[in-house]
Amino acid sequence: MGTIWVYAEASGGQVASISLELLTRARELADTVEAVVGGEGEPVAAELGAHGATTVHATGDLGDGLTGPAVASAIAAAIEGGAAPDAVLFGTTYDGRDVAGRLSVKLGVPVITNIVELDQADGSLVGTEPVFGGTVNVSTRFSGSGVGLFLVRPKSFAAEESGGGPAAVSALPVPDLGATGAARVVDRFAEESTGPKLDEAGVVVSGGRGLGEAEKYSMIEDLAKLLGGAAGASRAIVDAGWVPYSHQVGQTGKVVKPDVYVACGISGATQHMVGMKGSKNIIAINKDAEAPIFGIADLGVVGDVHKVIPKLIEALQARG
């Protein structure tokens, strides 16, 4: 395959791991890999280059505008102006989905979504998507003419450096957006977080409805901290307002693949399992012996989380 573009996201000068994962896979599939950035190119050119991008097409500072319409319009204009990537890859992230959706309309091509594997067959890209809670894999080929758009789930590939030098920065002008660019960011808030990020932690301890009440979630946080990990949650308790959405593990939340995943009081709805079944080791504690989570657990404990977890915390604290 000739050229693949990767939509790369960054904050504070650091490229998101999903973007590095995409670059790594893209350079195995294409002769030329280039990055597209909604923002300044210089601060990220070295890291993008080190992961295989030869060029970074950068819009420059987007100010208080939203990324989606600006980057989509800029990419569409570049393609109209003669740029000819065979495919553009996006991470399944807040901004990735915005850009891909808008671009799809501008180019009149579909977005192939929820991809966890990406391969080449007969000169076109084939993406594989898990359905029915990950029990069935569906592979889809982009069969239209023009540019193939793929939204890829985080953690589908491992990020590796290629040893390349800094990417050349090229200007990617944003055309006049008209009404589509009318939304303005008036303030940005960062939620305080301590310890490793949920989708990068080696250990994830998650709580579900079986905790019984919101106050008991502190057990999950305590256990996660003792194990040097991050605290996650099922959709049920996020919807119930016990913990913020940023803790949600599952199809509509974060996909995690830690060395150890500890599911506490989580029955194992399909929604949840999709987000954690790639974990290397799974420990489940649930009082219902019939809970589906036990079907994928390496160690399943049929028991009361309110008895098992406090003892576990106590024993870990005693070890110091």
Next chain:
Amino acid sequence: MNPLCLVLHRWGRVGDLHAMDIVVCVKQIPDPADPGELDSETNTLKRDMKLIMDESDSYGVEMALQLRDAAGEGEVTLVSMAPHEEVNGLRSALAMGADKAILVSDEALAGTDALGTARVLAAAIGRTQADLILAATESSDGYTGTVPEQVAELLGLPSVTFAKEIQADGGEVLVKRQTEAGYDEVRCPLPAVVSVTAGVVEPRYPSFKGIMAAKSKPMDQVGIADLDVSLEQVGWAGGGQEITDVSPAPEREAGEIITDEGDAHERIIALLEELRIV
């Protein structure tokens, strides 16, 4: 200026007293507790069973009702698409308090992908005079998560995705948008498309009165021919994508299951030691 004009003029400036006409995109899906199977001929989800309202859409419906009621005036219109004339899920949303529904139903729509769906929804929304178009961030069956942005682009509107809070403020909305780091506060002029996360509001349960009232609320059923959408852009042919393989995923084996006799934590610690976590 006559006195009536003066009154209208002044009211028009008071944010909360703007009438608010809201469209909510609603998807009717198979019951997730019984998700069915893939059609072996077409490799798409079988949807010939009774469909229900996607639970993810109940948040948008509730948000719309609250914004309409805060405005004191306006209508909540549901817009949905289905290959056959399913209205069960729409009745649920009408029972919650939505005012009316537009269902685009046509056999030609079977197999339509996300972009085709967005084209149909956008064309149907174009028949209304909506100030605000709400949708879930993604459906619970296909979960492509691209339709709200595609609808916005097709309508030439601004959009804010992943809203965890929405406030109407005159001719604008103030939205808290979920981000990787936390959230952004975004100000967006209307008309606009906003996609909402679960948790933006707590959806109400339909009352008995609501369920009864829903049966007589307007349900406008239209076909593809009634909309400005080409048949080439929907259905199986409209996709520009081709399913090449469907195969079972490698299954994870269940491991050891123990029953807690008061010492299960020791077994957990032994495993964590083995894995060198502690």
